[in-house]
Amino acid sequence: xxxxxxxxxxxxxxxxxxxxxxxxxxxxxxxxxxxxxxxxxxxxxxxxxxxxxxxxxxxxxxxxxxxxxxxxxxxxxxxxxxxxxxxxxxxxxxxxxxxxxxxxxxxxxxxxxxxxxxxxxxxxxxxxxxxxxxxxxxxxxxxxxxxxxxxxxxxxxxxxxxxxxxxxxxxxxxxxxxxxxxxxxxxxxxxxxxxxxxxxxxxxxxxxxxxxxxxxxxxxxxxxxxxxxxxxxxxxxxxxxxxxxxxxxxxxxxxxxxxxxxxxxxxxxxxxxxxxxxxxxxxxxxx
Numbered sequence: 001x002x003x004x005x006x007x008x009x010x011x012x013x014x015x016x017x018x019x020x021x022x023x024x025x026x027x028x029x030x031x032x033x034x035x036x037x038x039x040x041x042x043x044x045x046x047x048x049x050x051x052x053x054x055x056x057x058x059x060x061x062x063x064x065x066x067x068x069x070x071x072x073x074x075x076x077x078x079x080x081x082x083x084x085x086x087x088x089x090x091x092x093x094x095x096x097x098x099x100x101x102x103x104x105x106x107x108x109x110x111x112x113x114x115x116x117x118x119x120x121x122x123x124x125x126x127x128x129x130x131x132x133x134x135x136x137x138x139x140x141x142x143x144x145x146x147x148x149x150x151x152x153x154x155x156x157x158x159x160x161x162x163x164x165x166x167x168x169x170x171x172x173x174x175x176x177x178x179x180x181x182x183x184x185x186x187x188x189x190x191x192x193x194x195x196x197x198x199x200x201x202x203x204x205x206x207x208x209x210x211x212x213x214x215x216x217x218x219x220x221x222x223x224x225x226x227x228x229x230x231x232x233x234x235x236x237x238x239x240x241x242x243x244x245x246x247x248x249x250x251x252x253x254x255x256x257x258x259x260x261x262x263x264x265x266x267x268x269x270x271x272x273x274x275x276x277x278x279x280x281x282x283x284x285x286x287x
Contacts, residue, residue: 024062031065098147102132110148112276119283121145126286127279224265228254232265 032040040061047053098106109124117123121141128139224232235253239246251259 021058025058028062028065031069032061036061097134097137099134102128102134102137103147103151105131106144106148107151109279112272113279122286123279123283124148126283127275130279130282131275224257228256232262236266 028040029037040057043057044054047057105128106124109127112127113120113123121144125139125141125144128144129135129137231254232250235250238253239249243249247259247263251257251262254262257265
């Protein structure tokens, strides 16, 4: 091959161009298969008297070589990218990416969407993505389930603190003021079996441990009891939106709570209903 190449003096008399052609030809000799080299040699010899034709054949084969090289490089980059993405997906949702706030969100979601919820863990995952401050993190349902099981194994005192913080934080964000009376459009949602179940899970999660010295007396920060929750639900049914001084009457039905606390509780439950509905819709849309 080199003898063939030397016989027609690499297409130019310029030294720098000669060097470039020789470098390209050396690359062809190293990269081409035996069959490709043989075909190239035969094509060159067939036009041994036509330098321009030889030059065209040379450039055509060189272009094909460089195109193949570029394709191989692109394929290699693509394969590396896919591998990196898979590794990232496998790492996403691991314990390393769970912030304290996200653990609180998970605790809240597990109580908001109890066992029996359709596609429960997909819905819980969607809820966390909707409310997490870390918007770039995409979790898988199996990773969320694994983290939930891990949280269940926490020391009881740590678990209680996480539960309390989870619900208290949502209430602060969702209802910063209790002075105005809330809209009644969430009456049906609040009295639905799903929101009622979430509310009872809320109370269970926030209730102090049995050996706690905390008294059962009600205070603005005390968790609502099951009895208080039932009284609120019944009062909402008894006094519809058309009732004069509705919230005063509803508050009178719950002697352990002030009107302000009743309004706050209603707003909290309305937020639960909104959050639950949004997560369910978003999870269904992802299918």
